[in-house]
Amino acid sequence: MKVAVSGKGGSGKTTIAGIVARVLAQQGRKVLAVDADTNPNLGISLGLGVDTTFGLIAARQALDETPPEERQHASTMEELIERFGAEGPDGIRLVQVSKVDHPSPG
């Protein structure tokens, strides 16, 4: 099952997404929470706390910062989730896709 949440900023998207993820996980599903916002805060709505959420590294940044010699052939989705995901409550795995909090070239 894939669920996407969208809408106007401030209307409660992330809060609702977090609650839906927790409910589905508690019902026994294996839940992957994907935060595609460049200003991500789904971690807070899942219950990871502010400091942990603030400190998470986004997958894109992590990939950009991997030295070329360490970059392997394309990883599978499972490998990416395993490497870049964060552990949340109820076994939820959270992945931040891309975060903008620094200037980047280009």
Added chain:
Amino acid sequence: MRIAFVGKGGAGKSALAGTLCRVLARRGHRVLALDADSVPGLALSIGIATSDDWMLSTAAEREEGKGWVLRISPEEAVERFARRGPDGIRFLQFGKPTATVTREQQSSMGAFLQIMTDLGGDGWTVVTDLAAGTRQSYMGWAGAAERMLTVVEPSAKAIMTARRLGRVGEMIPGVRLLGIANKVTAPLERRTITEGLKKAGIPLWAEIPNDPVFAAAARVGRAPYDLDPQAPAIRKLVEIADRLTAEAHA
């Protein structure tokens, strides 16, 4: 003077930016309101009907190796293509491109960006409403503004957004970030925002109270100024307008 509004979605950027435009215009400023956000909000807060028009699509032309370039001056582009709103306010929007971006859309967006960066300072008071979040600020879209009003409501998420925006001040010389506490209902909320802005390295510059007039205006899609110009938050914005003007002339 040139001001940009930034902050987390829902914190109140468009409502405050639009109302400030009305206040400044009525105090004699020549106001250009720029909506850089694809999610429309500024027009309604000023009192202009929203539209999907690509207002600037004929203002730019495609130049080899340069992309879309204004074929007239930014000032002329504003004069000819900006929508007129209440109190003499001029309005332009970036627009919301469709999945397949048309030439008309590219041209209009390119012209908008050039006006945002190149419009001469003299005589214009430019108020820009950036998209929610951090992306446009880090792309330098606020760079044309001397002051970035960072709107924070009493939530951890809004404060976290401000912490991420805090570094923009170091990145762009000549830009000052000013913290605006919005929708404050209690001293606890004021304290939470104050502590949060301190972590963000952004000074708390003004506080705007929670105002039922703004909530009512949002519900019906009208400008707060048209509902009640004497609303508490609007009286606060009048003080803010005067401070901004005084500091700009200092």
